[in-house]
Amino acid sequence: MTNNTTRLDHVVLWVADPVAAAGFYVQAVGLEPLRVSEFAEGKVAFPSVRVNEETILDLAPHTFADRMRMLPGSADGAGHPVNHVCLSLPADAFDILRARLQEQRVPVTSVGHDSFGARGKATRNFYFRDPDGNVIEVRHYDE
Structure with a gap:
């Protein structure tokens, strides 16, 4: 693996219950859980699941949408699903x-x-x- 190739790092999915969503992606889809217990303990803002060694899906709770302020207007689109x-x-x-x-x-x-x-x-x-x-x-x- 090289560091000079463009890759997809992660996709954020908006979910109602991040722990339940992680359980679905682990049990039904077969992905690896990341930071689920840390999220349940309140240590991290959201859990993730690993797609492969380079890509993860972040499972962001809907309540996290109001924190999306990285660019002006970012919060307006937060919480809406991708296609x-x-x-x-x-x-x-x-x-x-x-x-x-x-x-x-x-x-x-x-x-x-x-x-x-x-x-x-x-x-x-x-x-x-x-x-x-x-x-x-x-x-x-x-x-």
């Missing part, structure tokens, strides 16, 4: 995640094909919502 976040997985992990979500009765869309993304056309993709309504897309590319 969706897309996770790219290997084909076998794609199948495992889809099955796990269905086992846990998380509604998923039908499988789509040839949707365009960062690496061209994905072989397959599907969507689901987390308990806070954030839309997650999952895809895989032929390697």
Whole structure:
């Protein structure tokens, strides 16, 4: 890994209950929890879940939105969901995640094909919502 390449570091998702949201992303999606106990103890402002060694999802409570003052007007857009976040997985992990979500009765869309993304056309993709309504897309590319 080099430090001179642009990468996606994190995405902030607005959630009602960060601990419950972390539990969903750990149990249903299979991501690694970060700082959940520290958040529950009041030591940090929000927990996160790790997507890969370089990228995390921050699970910010809606009450945190009024703190978004990094630029003039930032608080006005805080708390609004993004359209969706897309996770790219290997084909076998794609199948495992889809099955796990269905086992846990998380509604998923039908499988789509040839949707365009960062690496061209994905072989397959599907969507689901987390308990806070954030839309997650999952895809895989032929390697």
